[in-house]
Amino acid sequence: xxxxxxxxxxxxxxxxxxxxxxxxxxxxxxxxxxxxxxxxxxxxxxxxxxxxxxxxxxxxxxxxxxxxxxxxxxxxxxxxxxxxxxxxxxxxxxxxxxxxxxxxxxxxxxxxx
Amino acid sequence: xxxxxxxxxxxxxxxxxxxxxxxxxxxxxxxxxxxxxxxxxxxxxxxxxxxxxxxxxxxxxxxxxxxxxxxxxxxxxxxxxxxxxxxxxxxxxxxxxxxxxxxxxxxxxxxxx
Numbered sequence: 001x002x003x004x005x006x007x008x009x010x011x012x013x014x015x016x017x018x019x020x021x022x023x024x025x026x027x028x029x030x031x032x033x034x035x036x037x038x039x040x041x042x043x044x045x046x047x048x049x050x051x052x053x054x055x056x057x058x059x060x061x062x063x064x065x066x067x068x069x070x071x072x073x074x075x076x077x078x079x080x081x082x083x084x085x086x087x088x089x090x091x092x093x094x095x096x097x098x099x100x101x102x103x104x105x106x107x108x109x110x111x112x113x
Numbered sequence: 114x115x116x117x118x119x120x121x122x123x124x125x126x127x128x129x130x131x132x133x134x135x136x137x138x139x140x141x142x143x144x145x146x147x148x149x150x151x152x153x154x155x156x157x158x159x160x161x162x163x164x165x166x167x168x169x170x171x172x173x174x175x176x177x178x179x180x181x182x183x184x185x186x187x188x189x190x191x192x193x194x195x196x197x198x199x200x201x202x203x204x205x206x207x208x209x210x211x212x213x214x215x216x217x218x219x220x221x222x223x224x225x226x
Contacts, residue, residue: 004156010201016150031158031212033212033213035216041219042117042119042158042203042205042216042217042218042219043203043214043216044216045213045214045215048212048213050212055212055213056211059211074224090156092156092157097212099145099147099162099207099212099214100162100164102159102214104156104157105156106154106155106156107156
């Protein structure tokens with residue numbers, strides 16, 4: 001077990017709707033990163049939060065937004081869902097920005113119909 | 114654009130066969146290199162990593178990888194695979210001072226008993 005939990009595990013939405021995905025990081029970890037893994041692809045970096053501030057962003061439009069809370073849990077929000085947003089969304093946590101000790105959750109499978 | 118290429122989409126081997134999975138990246142600066150494994154239904158797990166030093170790195174479960182800077186490669190090897198190695202393998206690269214990983218598309222390994 002990684003100690004990183006994501007909810008929900010599966011979600012079905014329709015095009016145009018909004019969705020919120022949640023991530024509880026491993027105890028003591030203050031950095032959370034979100035990745036999108038489309039079918040047949042590797043994970044793609046969305047953004048990273050460090051101590052409640054955005055600390056880097058990948059090539060995703062502004063309708064992908066996030067939050068990190070004082071307890072270091074995190075949310076990923078996606079507005080105006082499109083069919084291509086269907087993917088597995090992964091959360092990863094670490095203490096500081098430490099890629100050597102990055103722990104992934106099992107992901108939320110989002111289907112947009 | 115910076116990218117990571119994994120040469121094989123799906124590899125099928127019999128138990129005890131040797132494994133080599135290719136990974137190349139496109140970036141001329143300092144890199145940190147990783148191999149992750151994703152067993153069916155499980156989260157991404159770190160197999161091994163290279164930051165500096167000996168370019169031949171050993172990881173968990175008998176896996177090793179060799180960093181060849183001149184070839185921009187970081188190939189994964191295992192002398193003798195087991196049925197339990199059936200999984201998807203992802204090469205990932207951290208480039209420069211960025212705090213995120215760039216993943217390849219993954220290689221699905223199926224080991225026949």
